[in-house]
Amino acid sequence: MPAFLNIFKKKVSINLPKDPAILLSIIVIWFFLLLFVLFPLSKIFILTFEKSGHFTLTNVLEILGKRNHLQAFWNSLLLATLVGLSGTVLGFFFAFTSVRSNLSKAWSKFIDGTIILPLISPPFTTAIAMIFSFGRRGLITYNLLGINTFNVYGLHSVLFAETITFFPIAYLTLKGVLSGIDPTVEDMAFSLGSSRGRVFKTITLPLAIPGLANSFLLLFAASLADFATPLILAGSRFPLLPTEAFLQITGLFDIRGGAVLSFILLVPAFSVFVLQRYWVSRKYYVTITGKAGAQTQIKSITSRTGKVFLTVCILISILILYFYVLLFYASIVKAFGANYQITLKHYIVVFTEGLKAIKDTLFIATIGMLLGGVYGVVVGYLVSKKTFISRSAMEIVSMINYSLPGTIVGIAYLVAFNNPPIMITGTAIIIIACYVFRYGATGIRTTVAILQQIDPSIEEASFSLGANAITTFKRITIPLILPGLFSGLGVVFIRSMTAISATIFLISINWTLITVRILDKMTELELGVAAAFSTLVVVIVFIVIIFINLFLRLFRGPGAIDMSNILGG
Amino acid sequence: MISIKKSFIVLFMTLIFSLVLVWFVGEMNIPGQAAEEVNAYSIWPENWARPMFEEFEKATGIHVNFIRFSSGEALARVIAEKSNPQVDVLFGGPVETHSAGIAEGVFEVYKPVTYNELESRFKDADGYWVGIADDPLVFMSNAGFLKEKNLNPPASWDDLLDPAYKDMIQMADARTSGTAVTRIFTILQVFDRDEAKAFEYMKKLRANVQVYTKSGGGGTIPVGLGQAGAGIFFIVDALKTQQEGYDVVVSFPKEGIGTSVEAIALLKGAKNPELGKKLIDWASSPAMQNLFAEYQINFIPAHPDVEIEPSLAAVIEGANIFPIDSDWAGENRKRIVDEWIEKVLP
Numbered sequence: 001m002p003a004f005l006n007i008f009k010k011k012v013s014i015n016l017p018k019d020p021a022i023l024l025s026i027i028v029i030w031f032f033l034l035l036f037v038l039f040p041l042s043k044i045f046i047l048t049f050e051k052s053g054h055f056t057l058t059n060v061l062e063i064l065g066k067r068n069h070l071q072a073f074w075n076s077l078l079l080a081t082l083v084g085l086s087g088t089v090l091g092f093f094f095a096f097t098s099v100r101s102n103l104s105k106a107w108s109k110f111i112d113g114t115i116i117l118p119l120i121s122p123p124f125t126t127a128i129a130m131i132f133s134f135g136r137r138g139l140i141t142y143n144l145l146g147i148n149t150f151n152v153y154g155l156h157s158v159l160f161a162e163t164i165t166f167f168p169i170a171y172l173t174l175k176g177v178l179s180g181i182d183p184t185v186e187d188m189a190f191s192l193g194s195s196r197g198r199v200f201k202t203i204t205l206p207l208a209i210p211g212l213a214n215s216f217l218l219l220f221a222a223s224l225a226d227f228a229t230p231l232i233l234a235g236s237r238f239p240l241l242p243t244e245a246f247l248q249i250t251g252l253f254d255i256r257g258g259a260v261l262s263f264i265l266l267v268p269a270f271s272v273f274v275l276q277r278y279w280v281s282r283k284y285y286v287t288i289t290g291k292a293g294a295q296t297q298i299k300s301i302t303s304r305t306g307k308v309f310l311t312v313c314i315l316i317s318i319l320i321l322y323f324y325v326l327l328f329y330a331s332i333v334k335a336f337g338a339n340y341q342i343t344l345k346h347y348i349v350v351f352t353e354g355l356k357a358i359k360d361t362l363f364i365a366t367i368g369m370l371l372g373g374v375y376g377v378v379v380g381y382l383v384s385k386k387t388f389i390s391r392s393a394m395e396i397v398s399m400i401n402y403s404l405p406g407t408i409v410g411i412a413y414l415v416a417f418n419n420p421p422i423m424i425t426g427t428a429i430i431i432i433a434c435y436v437f438r439y440g441a442t443g444i445r446t447t448v449a450i451l452q453q454i455d456p457s458i459e460e461a462s463f464s465l466g467a468n469a470i471t472t473f474k475r476i477t478i479p480l481i482l483p484g485l486f487s488g489l490g491v492v493f494i495r496s497m498t499a500i501s502a503t504i505f506l507i508s509i510n511w512t513l514i515t516v517r518i519l520d521k522m523t524e525l526e527l528g529v530a531a532a533f534s535t536l537v538v539v540i541v542f543i544v545i546i547f548i549n550l551f552l553r554l555f556r557g558p559g560a561i562d563m564s565n566i567l568g569g
Numbered sequence: 570m571i572s573i574k575k576s577f578i579v580l581f582m583t584l585i586f587s588l589v590l591v592w593f594v595g596e597m598n599i600p601g602q603a604a605e606e607v608n609a610y611s612i613w614p615e616n617w618a619r620p621m622f623e624e625f626e627k628a629t630g631i632h633v634n635f636i637r638f639s640s641g642e643a644l645a646r647v648i649a650e651k652s653n654p655q656v657d658v659l660f661g662g663p664v665e666t667h668s669a670g671i672a673e674g675v676f677e678v679y680k681p682v683t684y685n686e687l688e689s690r691f692k693d694a695d696g697y698w699v700g701i702a703d704d705p706l707v708f709m710s711n712a713g714f715l716k717e718k719n720l721n722p723p724a725s726w727d728d729l730l731d732p733a734y735k736d737m738i739q740m741a742d743a744r745t746s747g748t749a750v751t752r753i754f755t756i757l758q759v760f761d762r763d764e765a766k767a768f769e770y771m772k773k774l775r776a777n778v779q780v781y782t783k784s785g786g787g788g789t790i791p792v793g794l795g796q797a798g799a800g801i802f803f804i805v806d807a808l809k810t811q812q813e814g815y816d817v818v819v820s821f822p823k824e825g826i827g828t829s830v831e832a833i834a835l836l837k838g839a840k841n842p843e844l845g846k847k848l849i850d851w852a853s854s855p856a857m858q859n860l861f862a863e864y865q866i867n868f869i870p871a872h873p874d875v876e877i878e879p880s881l882a883a884v885i886e887g888a889n890i891f892p893i894d895s896d897w898a899g900e901n902r903k904r905i906v907d908e909w910i911e912k913v914l915p
Contacts, residue, residue: 067911067915135791236781250638418653
């Protein structure tokens with residue numbers, strides 16, 4: 001038969017996997033996705049657009065009618081844009097220095113180590129440190145510079161704090177992008193007589209543009225969703241959406257209002273998600289060879305400029321370190337700002353009164369980590385290795401809770417699960433579910449990335465030798481994606497330890513979290529205890545990261561992905 | 570290949586990990602299993618609620634599980650949980666909170682044993698709540714700041730409008746704090762419920778406000794440290810700051826300042842109503858209120874048989890303190906707070 005007639009042979013059929021294990025997994029995963037992702041979101045939709053039984057826009061208009069809320073909307077967009085810009089620039093600066101200026105191993109490790117700190121910290125750390133440093137009796141403004149009138153609350157402080165907190169994300173993204181640019185391309189330009197500035201302008205920068213755009217979007221989204229820092233630093237004259245949504249619910253017992261506000265937040269957040277997925281990722285420019293070639297002499301920065309850049313980077317890293325040292329110091333003095341006697345009493349409070357929160361948080365983080373890790377691997381495997389109907393839908397839906405600001409997810413869960421048919425507010429399950437379906441998505445992405453690098457013929461060989469799907473999965477796939485599993489576990493654990501924006505709505509008399517206790521203590525002005533809790537979280541998370549890195553090094557397989565890259569995404 | 574050493578490390582870490590996990594699960598106090606337990610949301614800060622609850626457990630053997638929320642948050646929670654109450658008692662907090670809750674139908678009527686002994690101001694006519702303490706608002710200023718600006722401690726509401734206080738006042742945010750709501754209703758009372766004039770005053774005052782804090786006592790330490798010059802707080806928070814050694818001065822405006830009853834109420838649909846009632850009985854009686862002095866909790870006791878601690882009595886002597894009409898406040902809380910957010914906050 002002529003070959004071209006083959007197209008008529010293809011029938012459009014529903015693509016169902018034949019293996020019952022796979023089919024079952026898909027059904028189970030969809031069940032959970034529907035329950036824990038789509039159902040809560042639909043409740044927010046309904047609350048926003050429904051009144052007395054029919055569709056209406058009055059809820060939205062009523063909320064937007066309030067001057068404070070409209071202001072909050074514009075402020076959030078403004079802040080997010082500024083943070084996106086400043087964070088990307090700073091991150092690019094760091095990345096460029098790190099990749100292009102031949103840093104010694106020691107400096108490289110120092111910068112990488114410090115950069116990680118803001119990513120793994122509990123919320124409020126930068127905010128607390130800033131109040132201690134720049135408040136009216138702050139260490140830097142009052143004690144050092146004698147300035148009495150600096151107002152630490154407002155846009156400038158939030159911008160500064162968020163830039164410091166989020167620019168590591170830009171750094172990690174851009175570092176990857178810049179290292180992926182083959183230096184031989186730049187060398188070619190040099191050999192053709194280009195000046196350094198010209199090479200930067202015409203070669204390096206254009207190749208980095210998708211990375212810059214991606215960074216900007218990541219930072220924009222992070223700032224948009226940031227609830228903790230503005231709560232402390234924004235002050236009453238600079239309202240922001242996540243904080244307004246929170247105050248609407250917790251202060252004014254207006255759940256509908258909070259839902260509407262968080263829905264408004266959804267609009268820019270969703271645009272970012274769409275832009276990232278369908279525009280930036282399509283445009284990653286691949287250099288000619290596609291791989292980093294031999295390490296030729298990189299001449300893009302003179303050694304003098306390199307030293308200057310390095311100094312600036314080190315200064316900024318020291319600033320970051322200073323915040324953490326300050327935090328620790330505040331946790332061991334009696335009353336920062338008044339009484340500098342060294343004391344352990346804050347830690348005693350943490351380990352007596354706060355023990356319940358510590359146990360609860362560790363318990364939830366651990367269970368969440370295990371479930372989240374498994375979820376990430378299973379979904380990642382299904383979505384990248386198996387074709388079935390609704391595959392891309394599953395991929396997108398699984399990313400939804402991760403892409404949305406935590407406030408939205410938290411409110412959605414509160415609204416969805418507080419009434420029949422499913423009432424799980426007040427339990428650990430609701431908090432665990434929130435973490436699993438939010439941060440497990442990172443595990444999915446990592447698994448997908450790793451699996452894309454594994455040659456499918458390995459699995460085919462297994463099948464051809466008679467193994468079924470489960471055996472193959474167990475004995476071939478799992479060992480290969482183990483690094484991904486561990487990083488996924490690590491991320492869920494770390495994010496669970498440090499999250500607050502979603503779960504602040506979900507704590508109850510039975511289950512409380514360290515991050516919420518930190519906020520409580522800050523509100524009650526027991527700043528020493530808040531600092532002690534924060535230090536504890538940083539220490540725990542750091543230890544876990546070290547363990548995970550140890551595991552990763554033990555099991556280094558193909559496509560072993562660096563821990564820091566996971567945190568960045 | 571994985572060496573012996575490496576597998577050892579793996580095994581060891583897994584062992585530690587499982588031990589830790591087992592310890593957690595073992596230690597977990599699954600609620601309800603212990604001796605009698607009652608659940609409460611406390612609007613009182615932990616530092617005061619905790620000792621009171623511990624004394625309650627000593628006296629009755631009933632353990633109190635609680636979380637602390639500021640009054641706005643507590644009310645929000647209780648209303649959100651209406652169909653499935655997570656706690657039995659709402660403990661403490663300015664009575665406007667409880668009044669607002671009555672309208673939402675979250676409370677159960679319960680008149681404790683002491684009900685008839687209490688003044689009418691300290692109980693709800695229908696029995697939805699009873700008072701456990703009285704808490705006047707005060708002005709609190711930083712002594713160093715006053716000296717620097719050559720000011721006397723503020724003795725009038727108008728004193729706070731002085732440009733010397735620009736950006737130096739910290740007060741509570743009405744969206745989350747009962748202190749703020751009491752303050753606003755006080756100001757309304759001072760202006761004889763003329764809302765136009767009252768809001769006019771508040772707008773002028775706003776120019777001097779550095780920040781509105783989430784909780785009522787949120788501004789006390791900044792004032793204590795000199796980060797802010799003055800603020801309006803409940804007497805409990807102000808005197809606590811003073812007792813901790815911060816250099817602050819308490820004063821009262823001559824036009825009068827309001828006091829708010831701290832109340833306690835039983836939740837409708839509570840899971841442990843009998844135990845909740847016992848807590849309410851104990852809290853509204855001298856049994857708890859005699860402990861205020863001992864724990865340096867500067868509330869004025871509600872029960873007539875309890876004496877005010879002498880140093881506290883000295884502070885309020887001669888001050889013009891008037892009670893807030895809690896029913897009127899409860900009915901209008903949402904409307905007034907909304908107006909404050911719209912007109913004063915920005």
